Amino acid sequence: MSDRPLYINFLWHMHQPYYRDPVSEKFIMPWVRLHGIKDYYDMVARLENYPLIHQTFNMVPSLIEQILKYTDEGGTDEYMDLTLKPATELTVQDKLFILNNFFSLQWDNMLFVYPRYRDLLEKRGYEPNPQALERACRRFNPQDFLDLQVWFNLAWFDPMFKDTDPLLKTLIERGRDFTEDEKMAVINKQLEVMRMIIPEYRKMIERGQIEVSTSPYYHPILPLLCDTDIAKTAIPGVMLPKKRFRHPEDAKAQIEKAVAFHKRVFGTPPNGMWPSEGSVSEDILSFISDAGIKWIATDEEILAKSLDIHFHRGLADDDGVPEALYKPYYAEKFGYNVSMVF
Template sequence: MRDNPPLYVAFVWHMHQPYYKDPLNGYYRLPWVRLHGTKDYLDMAEILKDFPSVRQNFNFVPSLLEQLVDYSEGTAKDLYLEVSRKRAKELSEDDKIFILENFFLAHWDNMIKPFPRYYELLVKRGTHLITSDLARAIKYFSEGDFLDLQVFFNLCWIDPLFREKDPFLRMLSEKGHSFTEEEKVLLLEKQLAIVGRIIPTYREMASRGQIELSFSPFYHPILPLLCDTDTSRVAMPNVRLPRQRFVHPEDADAQMRMGIEYFEKVFGFRPGGMWPSEGSVSEEVVKLAARHGVRWLATDEGILSNSLDRRIRDNSGNLTEPDLLYKVYSYEGVSIAFRDHVMSDLLGFVYSQWEPRTAAGDLIGRLRSIGNSVRSGEPRMVSIILDGENAWEHYKNDGRDFFLYLYEGLSREERIRTTTISGFINEFGAGNRLERVFPGSWINSNFGIWLGHEEDNLAWDYLSDTRDRLQEIQRQNPSLDTTNAWKALYVAEGSDWNWWYGDEHSTETQQDFDELFRFNLMKVYKEVGNDVPAQLFVPILRHDRGVSPTLMIRGFIKPRIDGLVTSYYEWYQGAQLDVKKSGGSMHKSESLIVTVYYGFNADSLFLRIDPKIPFAEFEEDTEFLVVTSRPADIRISYPIKGEGKMAELYEKTKDEWKKVKDISEVAAVDVFEIGITFADLKAREKDEINLFISVRKGGEEIERCPWRGHISVLVPTEDFEAMMWY
């Protein structure tokens, strides 16, 4: 046994966050790059400095690096940071609601409870969040409560290592309550200073050779699906595919090329290796990597099993073929490492519940067993690959105790050596030749997370339609600068949006992910001067699509269309929608619209809009638009100011809006009222009409109602009124 070479272990920590920047206003919608920056990215490297013999691999997604640079240079606009910076006495009612809703987004046991005052405020708000109760709840929180919350939320996301080493942060933690505005300002400065140290620290450690840095394609797309969505049928023969097949290997190539170029710009050298997003590979992806000079990539053991057509674990999950798994393979000149799925998941999901010393000992014991089980002679490498940030909040002390026991134990092991993947390849060669590469990801060896569900497929269809339109416009106008449009499209190709579509995963911020995906597609149209398709304003998330009115339709109405509230009863049987409760305006600013009423009789749909300010105070170039996306694309525009105006009805055919007619049954005096026949809307009995109202100024949309989803109206049958009476 002593003749055996040592067992090599390659830890790969994948550092990734979605691209959170809102393309329509430039704000980061979610704070996780900044907060994981202060809690996870830097300390993962800092802990290693005390263990120089321990080698590690860190994989950075370029879109994460871009966001870290943005924060480091002080140019990032972050909604959560701006609310944190506001003086507590200047917080608006909306700011306070935002704080109570979002400033407890942390692991309660490991990040909130260690601060007794923080947990006290959580209990005061209520551990079961009911959003509709927050407006009432803020009345019970004092100015001091909100100031403490601003401090705690940002303090708890700073790693305990830094809170312990920094005298000011240690003082804040020990003080524990009644913070001052000056302390808050200094805390936020410390926070951004930590973020600014991340990239220089990794650059320096890579130059010393203790760590290897690798990359992922720029915006973290599922590369095999960019190459061809039909690839999913290899692992899932019966999968439901999107309406339109997506076949754009040139996008996969671009995402890889941009990733390498940006990595080199940030770190000063080209990466040798790549973790393809979610470990997603196919033969075409490996060939692309070879063309870009990528020496190695990594994926999951399930891909190896399917590529070899051999089971490497039994039904109980026990490894039956260690000699197959624990080595490097080669395909088209690219070395491929296959992660030990079980041990990677133990670190990601199980060891956090164990006592740290026991967990570290268990992992080292498993590695010893592997070293004893493989045949002698050939060097073996165990690949343990997982997220480098998301697991540690589930560990006590942010995982630091576990890592100290693990690294100390590994440093003492004579028969186990940690390695970089490039270091292993340089010493022992590119690996055994692999005849084929099965297309799949680290999850179930398929692409089911990102394709197949109704929501997933709808997202792919929107992506295909947008890309086709962008390419068509570029062909028609070769001199048009489409740089920003392509960037927005590449962002929309990222894997993170579809991660939250479907039924597999859920999060408190699902709506943000849905909007960010659709906003990037909207950005493409805006950049090339095209109208944004109406469907992009409707959530892909099924439960968010329709907006329920405050009051439902209860019978036929026939209001007098004169722009006046002639009688309370003329709209009494119609539906009423409170704009604020339906999501407000596009940019969450003060709305111009207060309430929308709608209803119908057997022949026509009626709409009424109550403005917040008199129409006389609206600016000259303001107009209302009523837009339907079902059963037909119809747009009705009406300029608010001017005498004797009529509304204009347009219908979209192919990609052009053509005027069909004028509508005279429209008026805006105290309120806006309009009557539109169902025939003009191309709607028949029992058809569902989906519509929204848009306010535009100078051709730019400044408000939409409802912001999320649409108003849904079912065209009545002849006996509707009799049925409602009954």
């Protein structure tokens, strides 16, 4: 074994699609808010205790924008609205929605560990078909619905907060018979945590402990890699729509908007980019380079196809996997100053 240290770079990809309905201006799904109180803050904040560990995070602009909509513009989602509605005022449709959706989390680690939450699941039933939900709706009393409203929002908090925050600890220890005021306090705590996310990343960037890369603004397939016929390069004979799509100006705008937004939020432009879904083509390299991006990361299968080799895992004959895979590549052939890792 070599005595030299092995340097491993983890690229944590933080992404949520854009959930905001342009008509109602509400978010149709709660995942930005719920993952915001669970992972997005915790993963960077824990590095405060490990100053020698450096990390790279990819923050998709559409995710950042949605966080800011919640924290700065009073944004809400359908799940949040039904959480805040008094349990005694819920309609039958409200109750059915709550019973169907307020158990949407990882049961083993986030539900079964809380006796009251588990009791509510068992009272609802494990098979939420329409008939079962209607029967459960009649079994649940207003306090059951209130406790479920609280538990769904409480269970998503990261242990960092569950173990230290006095309000959350008190509610978890009691476990039941929550009040409307306590429910409101849980939602306010969520927004408090969400307001901490962007400042924490910015602080750690300024400290030099993390790098934050970006993605094309709304995370589409960049728009279809500038020309849909590019698919024939990777998959000869592929069936494509009759109408060819070629709008490189869309791809250019997505990249430029992402870089400008990143600089406005974090104070410095990004050096790196995770192209949407890891999809790349020669056509997009000029836009990436012109935007000042120094490196991109994508999938090893793209490298394998480019080199006409196959990567194996766990085999004695690895076909030179380490030598080919675990190093950066440079787009010198095309005259662009962009590094690529796979």
